[in-house]
Amino acid sequence: MNPNGAIIVQSNLEIMVEVDSPSYEAARDAIAPFTELVKSPEHLHTYKISHLSLWNAAATGLRAPDVLERLESQSRYPIPQSVITEIEDYMARYGLLRLKMDDCGNLIMESDDKIMFVEICKLPEVAEYVKEFIDDTHAIMDGERRGHIKMALTNAGFPVEDLAGYTVGDPLPIHLRKTTLGGKEFNLRDYQKEAAQIFYASGSEKGGSGVIVLPCGSGKTVIGLATMALVQTKTLILTPNISASRQWIREICDKTDLTIDMVKEYSGEVKEIGPVTVATYQILTQRKRVKKDENANATEELEMSDEEVKKELANFPLFSQQKWGLMIYDEVHLLPAPVFRLSTEMQATRRLGLTATLVREDHKETEVFSLIGPKKYDIPWRILEAQGWIATADCNEIRIPMEAELKMKYALAPIREKITLASTNPEKTDIVERLLKHFNKPDDRVLIIGQYIDQLEALSEDLQIPLITGKTPNKERERLYAAFRDGSQKNLMVSKVGNFAIDLPDANVLIQVSGTFGSRQEEAQRLGRVLRPKSDGGAAHFYSIVTQDSKEQEFAMNRQLFLTEQGYAYKIIKRGDWDILARTPEELAARQ
Numbered sequence: 001m002n003p004n005g006a007i008i009v010q011s012n013l014e015i016m017v018e019v020d021s022p023s024y025e026a027a028r029d030a031i032a033p034f035t036e037l038v039k040s041p042e043h044l045h046t047y048k049i050s051h052l053s054l055w056n057a058a059a060t061g062l063r064a065p066d067v068l069e070r071l072e073s074q075s076r077y078p079i080p081q082s083v084i085t086e087i088e089d090y091m092a093r094y095g096l097l098r099l100k101m102d103d104c105g106n107l108i109m110e111s112d113d114k115i116m117f118v119e120i121c122k123l124p125e126v127a128e129y130v131k132e133f134i135d136d137t138h139a140i141m142d143g144e145r146r147g148h149i150k151m152a153l154t155n156a157g158f159p160v161e162d163l164a165g166y167t168v169g170d171p172l173p174i175h176l177r178k179t180t181l182g183g184k185e186f187n188l189r190d191y192q193k194e195a196a197q198i199f200y201a202s203g204s205e206k207g208g209s210g211v212i213v214l215p216c217g218s219g220k221t222v223i224g225l226a227t228m229a230l231v232q233t234k235t236l237i238l239t240p241n242i243s244a245s246r247q248w249i250r251e252i253c254d255k256t257d258l259t260i261d262m263v264k265e266y267s268g269e270v271k272e273i274g275p276v277t278v279a280t281y282q283i284l285t286q287r288k289r290v291k292k293d294e295n296a297n298a299t300e301e302l303e304m305s306d307e308e309v310k311k312e313l314a315n316f317p318l319f320s321q322q323k324w325g326l327m328i329y330d331e332v333h334l335l336p337a338p339v340f341r342l343s344t345e346m347q348a349t350r351r352l353g354l355t356a357t358l359v360r361e362d363h364k365e366t367e368v369f370s371l372i373g374p375k376k377y378d379i380p381w382r383i384l385e386a387q388g389w390i391a392t393a394d395c396n397e398i399r400i401p402m403e404a405e406l407k408m409k410y411a412l413a414p415i416r417e418k419i420t421l422a423s424t425n426p427e428k429t430d431i432v433e434r435l436l437k438h439f440n441k442p443d444d445r446v447l448i449i450g451q452y453i454d455q456l457e458a459l460s461e462d463l464q465i466p467l468i469t470g471k472t473p474n475k476e477r478e479r480l481y482a483a484f485r486d487g488s489q490k491n492l493m494v495s496k497v498g499n500f501a502i503d504l505p506d507a508n509v510l511i512q513v514s515g516t517f518g519s520r521q522e523e524a525q526r527l528g529r530v531l532r533p534k535s536d537g538g539a540a541h542f543y544s545i546v547t548q549d550s551k552e553q554e555f556a557m558n559r560q561l562f563l564t565e566q567g568y569a570y571k572i573i574k575r576g577d578w579d580i581l582a583r584t585p586e587e588l589a590a591r592q
Contacts, residue, residue, distance in 0.1 A: 001072065001075060001076070001077060001078050002023075002072075002073060002074060002075060002076065003076065004021070004022070004023060004076075005021075005023065005027065005073075005074045005075050005076040006018045006021035006022075006023045006024045006026075006027035006028075006074060006076075007027050007031065007071070007074045007075050007076065008075065008076055008077055009071055009075050009077070009079050009080065009083055010080070010083075011080040011082050011083060013048060013049040013050070013083060013086060014038070014046055014047065014048050014049075015031060015035060015046070015047040015048070015049065015071075016044050016045070016046060017031075017044065017045045017046075017047060018043065018044060019043050019044065019045060020043060023074065026074070027074040028045075029380060030070040030073070030074050031047060031070060031071070031074070032380060033057050033060065033062060033378075034049060034053050034054055034056075034057035034062060034067050035047040035048060035049050035053055036048050036050060036053055036359070037561045037564060038561070039557070039558075039561065040557075040560060040561055040564040041557075045564065049083075049086075049087070051090050051157065052365055052366060052369060054067070054087060054090045054091050054094075055090070055091075055093075055094045055159050055369065055374065056358070056369065056374050056375040057091070057375075058091050058094035058095070058374075059094065059210065059374030059375055059376065060374075060375055060376065060377065060378070062091075063091060064087050064088045064091040064092065067087055067091065068084060068087060068088075071083075090157075093157065093158050093159065094159055094161065095161045096111055096112075096113060096116065096158060097109060097110070097111050097117075097120065097153060097158055097159075097160040097161065098110050098111070098160065098161045098162075098163050099141070099146070099149070099150075099160050099161070099162045099163060099164045100163050100164055100205075101164045101165055105143070106140045106143065107140070107141045107142070107143035107146060107149075107164055108134070108138055108139070108140060108141065109121075109130075109138070109139050109141050109149070109160065110137055110138045110139075111137050112137065113137075114136040114137055117136065117137050117139075118136060120153070120156065120158050121133070121139055123156055125152045125155065125156055126149070126152050126153060126156060129141050129142045129145050129148065129149045129152065130142075145344075146162075146164065146344075146347035146348070147343065147344030147345065147346075147347045147370070147371050148344055150162060150347070150370040150371065151344070151366075151367070151370045151371065154366055154369060154370045155366065159369070159370070159374075162205075162209065162347070162373075163205040163206065164205065164347075164348075165205040165208075165348075166205070166208050166325075166348055166349060166350050167323075167325070167348045167349060168233070168325060169231075169233035169234050169235075169322075169323050169324050169325015169326065169349070169350075170233065170234045170275075170322060170323040170324075170325065171232060171233060171234075171325075172232060172233050172234045172235070172262075172275045172276070172325075173232060174228050174229045174232055174256055174257070174258060175229060175256065175257045176188070176225060176226065176229050176255060176256055176257075177254075177255055177256060177257060180254045180255055181253065181254045182254065186255055188222065188226055189219065189222075189389060191214075191218075191379055191384070191389075192219055192222050192223050192226055193226060194377070195212045195214070195223045195226075195376070195377040196223050196226035196227045196230060197230070198376050198377050199212065199227055199352055199376050199377070200227060200230040200231065203230075203231075207376075208350040208351075209347075209350060209351045209352075209372065209373030210351075210352070210353065210372070210373035210374055210375065210376035210377075211332055211352075211353035211354070211355060211358065211368060211372060211373060211374070211375050211376060212352065212353070212354055212355075212376060212377045212378070213355055213356070213357070213358060213375055213377070213378035214354075214356065214377075214378065214379060214384075215356050215381045215384060215390055216356050216527070217390045217391070217530075218379075218384055218389055218390055219389075220330075220354040220355075220356075221247070221248060221251050221330075221354075222251070222255065223354065224237070224248075224328045224330070224352065224354060225251065225252065225255055225256055227326065227328070227352055228256070228276075228326065228328075229256065231325055231326045231350060233324070233325025233326055234275045234276065234322050234323060234324055234325055234326075235275075235276045235277075235324065235325070235326040235327070235328065236276075236277050236279065236318070236319070236322070236324045236326070236327045236328070237276070237277070237278045237279070237327075237328045237330065238279055238280070238281055238284065238327065238328065238329050238330065238335075238339070239278060239279070239280055239281070239330040239331070240280070240281055240330065240331045240334050241280055241282070241497065242265075242267050242268070242269065242280060242474055243474070243477060243478075243481075243497070244280075244330060244331070245265055245267055245278040245279070245280055246265065246278075246478070248278045248330070249263050249265060249278055252276060252278075258275075258276060261274070262274055262275045262276060263275075263276045263277075263278065264276070264277050264278070265277075265278055265279075266278065266279035266280075266283060266318060267279065267280045267282075267283050268280070268282065268283055269474065271283075273318065273321050273322065275322070277318070277322070279318060281334065281335065281336050281339055284318065284336075284338070284339055284342070285336050285338045285339065319342065319345070319346065324349055325349065325350060326349070326350045326351075326352065327346060327349050327350065327351050327352070328352045328353075328354065329351065329352065329353045329354065329372060330354050331354065331355060332353030332354060332355045332368060332372055333355045333356075333357055333358065333359065333360050333368070335353075335364075335368070335372075337362075337364070340364065340367045340371055343371045343372065344371060347371070351371075351372050351373055353368065353372040353373065358375065391508070391530065391538070391539060391540040392539040392540065393527065393530065393539065393540040393541070393542055394539060394540075394541055394542070394571070395527065395542045395544075395570045395571065396541070396542065396543050396544070396570070396571045396572075396573055397543075397544045397545075397546055397556060397560070397570060397571070397572050397573065398431055398543055398544070398545045398546070398573045399546055399547075399548040399553065399572060399573070399574050399575075400425060400427045400428060400431060400545060400546070400547060400548060400575070401427070401547075401548050401549075401575060402422075402425060402427070402547060402548075402549075402550070403426075403427065406421065406425065406426075409421060410422065410550065415551070418550065418551050419551045419552065419555075420452065421550075422547035422550035422551055422552035422553075423451065423452060423455070423513075423514035423515075423547070423552050424452050424454070424455040424514065425547045427547075428455075428513050428545045428547075429458075429459060429462060429463075431545050432448060432459065432463065432511055432513065432545070433463065435509070435511055435543060436463070436491065439508075439509045439541070442487075443506075443508075443538070444490065444508060444509060445484060445487070445490060445491075445492075445506045445507045445508055445509070446490065446491045446492075446507075446508075446509040446510075446511065447484075447491075447492055447493075447494065447507045447509065447510045447511070447530065448465065448491070448492070448493040448494070448510075448511045448513065449493070449494050449495070449496070449510060449511070449512055449513070449526055450493075450495065450496075450512065450513040450514040450515075451495070451496055451514040451515055451516055452514050453469055453495060455513065455514060456469070456493055456495055456513075459493065459513065460493050463491075463493075465491045465492065465493045466480055466489065466492060466493065467493040467494070467495075468480055468481075468492070468493070468494045468495065468497060469494075469495040469497065470495060470497050472497075477497075480492060484506075484507070485506065487506070496516065507530045508530055508538055508539070508540050508541065509530065509540075509541045509543070510526060510527070510530045510540075510541070510542050510543070511543045511545065512526055512542070512543065512544040512545065513545050514552075515544075515555070515556075515559060526542070527540075527542050530542060544556060544559070548574070
């Protein structure tokens, strides 16, 4: 107990953190590895301890005594006994069950606790996978259902540690370059090297599956390359879109000794398979045929068997075309549900997930944990910022009013229309213009991003700024991205296609005019677009324009959770403060 502590631990596993406390930052950083931020009003932030957050913490090496020591050192009042019991109980469950492979190739589940083992094996959702009991602490499991077993056990509250090992993929010699093709010196940063080595675990069964959580701009792709160089095997890389795929291909050729004829793209435009193949999630979820029954719904699709899913998906054979030794899931928080289903079949292949946040809007974090693997490594964004690996960022929300006519229309509209009306408030155009005038130095690169195509098209026409949407041909996208990178195009506008894996290192200002409801993961991705270190060492600026007293403002509060969780202060700029947008960035920083 600490009388000056910044946190109050409550018996419902929620933690209140006092923002104005002198020890706020220390407390926030202490509890971040095993909690999730739930809400963040001005003075008291609320964090939640969940079973999954405790298991992810356990997977990174934290143990119950570590967690309790952190809580006790920062807590103003004694920790409720029920919380202590819950932490000790659930963290002890990680590793209580283990999957191993015996000499005959049987999948064995074992435990050191006889009573618990028998009780778990008799659970209906687990019993169907038990083929035979060897003794009170060992059972032969259905080896073809390894992923299903892991999901069932996690859902039952007993996550199994998978030590069954991995198939050896076809060998592929891969070495990192000392100098890139562009002539730049290339060395792994310490945290990149450490992340790859922790995942690989010297090739033992203790490594080989899991998720690396690092901010956009910190070089997650490089960690993927470092892992490929450790595993030395044929690799299948899955990405959110074609732009991301081609960025991976460029990075592989630039920073490893693999040649372009060894790295192939498998997408809607190009379908080639090589020793390293980079495919999009969309191509993997492409159906062979349109459903004849137009009334078929998502629930019916979820009820399809795994065999039916494989038959329905046109490109599933990609998984078996080569003997892959490693699969990399880029932006794993975006992994579509059908690919989760396919991933249950790939448990014998090493699986690396890369992401800036484990938060998923569809709440499938459990599937990521069970089928891709637990969190293996993460570093708070602010630490990398302090070390100079990502740009310093200031985050701002500009609140604008609704004019009388729009306010009346908003008041009478149904909920979904209210969201659209607030998000596309015409007053936002004026703020964008002010910001463009404010950031008009030669080195400024401004990225404007939004959700609503009509809104973006109108802005693009008004401001004479090129717009990239999902319909923009890839050749044109690449041309505009290249122009933005070399400075011949200072300002660029993108729809939500700009959320993911586009490499625009010199973008230093992002203006968000609308977003996807209260998506925390989208906020993480968008801030990441401007976090890459700047060649001049300058700061990054993030502006979210929000209609005041509207549904959009409510959603914005949820979107901010991610930034607050990472230690960024989110400053609110209201109408009376708009004059500061006419000041220089230095004056703006001083004013704030």
